[in-house]
Amino acid sequence: MVEKYNIRTDLALEEKERFESDHVEVQGVILTEEYDEENEIRITTVRIETENGAKVMGKPVGSYITIEAPEMAVPDEGYHEEISQQLRKFIGELLPKRKMEKILVVGLGNRQVTPDALGPYVVDNLHITRHIIEEYGKYATGEDEVWSVSAIVPGVMGQTGMETVEVIRGVVAETKPDILLVIDALAARNSKRLNRTIQIADTGINPGSGVGNHRNAITEKTVGIPVIAIGVPTVVDAATIVGDTMDNLLSAVEVSESLKGMASVIKGYSPAEKYELIKELIAPHLNGMFVTPKDIDETVRRISYTISEALNMLFAASAT
Template structure:
C-alpha cells in the first residue's frame, strides 16, 4: 500500500478528500486567512474521524506562513504572537501552572535540531521558584526545560527520560517540540503544527519511539512541530504530477504518454519512483539547503511564542531580552 509520509493533520485530511472527494465525518475544520499567514484548525471529534485520519482525537492547529523561509524580524514577531495566541487558547494556563518544555531531536543533525535549539531560547524559571520558595509570581510561571537527546546518543528511550523527570518534578503540563515530515516541499520550514494529543519522537523520519502523551506521562502533553524534511519519493511523485500537467498544456506531441502518466494511480507512481530511486538513494529524506538559518529563525519564533504564552507578564517587547 502507498504510504505517503506526513505528520501534518492538514495533509492527511487533504489526501483523504483527494481520494474520496468528500469531507471526513467526525472532523471539524476552521480556516482563517490573513495577509502573511493562514491558520487551519482541524478537530477530530470521534472514533470515526480518528480512524479515517489516522490521528488521535483532539485539536490540530496549523499555522502556514510562506515567508518564514526568509523571514524578517517583523514577520518573526508576528508569527510568534500568532503562535502565542493559539497556545493560550489550546493550553489555558494560569499563574500557578507548572510547565515542562521538552526539546526532542538530535542536536548534531540540523534538520532534527529544532527541539534542542528551542530549549536554548526558552525562558526557564523553575530554579527561581525553588530558590525563593514561591508558588506564583506577578510576571512569570514555573517553567523547566530539557533536551534529552536521542537513544543513539543516550542509550535510553526518550520517553523513559521524560517520564522520570515528570515523576520527580511534577509539572502540570508537558510541551514537546519536534521536527516533523511533510508531503509537500512548500510546507517544509514554513508550517507550525500545534496539537493537544501528544507526540511520537522520531516519527518524522519513520523512527517511532514510545509515545509522549497523557496516558503514558500522567499529565496533558501538547506538541509543537515544524516539518523540516520531505520524503524523496513523495517529492519526485509531486514533481512528476506538476510536469505532466504543464507539458499537457504546452505540447501537442507525446500527448498519449502524458495522459498515461496522468492516469497512473498515486500508488503505482510512488512504487515506480521508489524502485527507480532505491539503487541510488534508498529511503532518502530531503531538506532545504538553507536549513541552518531556517532552524535558527523558526526556533526563535517558537521560543518567543512559548515565552509569551506561558509567562503572563511577558509580551513581545520583552521576549528578545531572554534569547540569544
C-alpha cells in the same frame, strides 16, 4: 488503494488533504480555515472528533492547528514577531482550562543533526524560572503570577540508549509539572511547507514517525499529564520531490503529440497510485532518503527563536 497510501507526513492538514484529493470524505473530522491577508498567514484547524476519524487519519482524537506563513523562512524580524504572537495565542487556547502553574518543556531531537535540532535550539532560548521560584519564591521573578518553567533536552536513543518517553517519565515523576510541552522537527508531504509551517497539537507526539523511526509515543496516557506538541517540518521524503517533478513534467509534455498518450495514462493514476509507482522507480537508491533546504542551519535557528519568543511571552503572562 487509499489505505495503502502511507505518505510520509506528520501534518494532520496534509493527511486531510490527501483524502480530499482522493475524493474521500472522512466522518468525524472537521476542518476550519482563517486567513490573515495583511501578514499572509493561513490558520487551519483539523479537529478529529471520533475514534473512526482517528483510525482513518492515523492520528489520535484531538485538535491540530497549522500556521502557514510563506515568509517564515525570510529574516524579517517584524514578520517573525507576528508569528510569535499568533503562536502564543493558539498554544494558550490548547492549554487545559484549569489553573496551571508548572510546565516542563522538552526539546526533542538531535543537536548534532541540524534539521533535527529545532527542539534543542528552542530550549536554548527559553526563560527558565523553576530554580528561581523554588529557591526564592515567585516574587523573585518580578511578577505576582508567573509560570514555573523547567526544560530538558533528552537527546535521541542513539545517544542515550533510552526511549525519550522513559527519560520524560522520570523527570515528570520527580518535578511534578502540570503540563508537558514538546517541540520537535517534522516531515512534510509538500516541499512548499518546509520551514514555513508550524503545527500545534493537544494530542502529544510520536518522535521520528515522519521519517520512519517509530519511537514510543509521548502522550497524556504515557506520561500522566496533558501534552501539547509543537512541530515544524524541516524535511521531505525524496519520493515526494520526484512525484512533484513528475507532475510538472507531465504538464509540460501534454503539448507534445508524441508524448501526450503517456501523459494521459499517468495523469489517470490516483495520487496513491503515483506515489507507489514512484517509490518502486527510485528504490533502492533514493527510497528512504529525506531532503532538507540548503540554508537549513540559519533557518532552523531563526524559527527556533520565533517559537521560544512565543513561549516566553506566554509563560510571562499570568498563570492560567
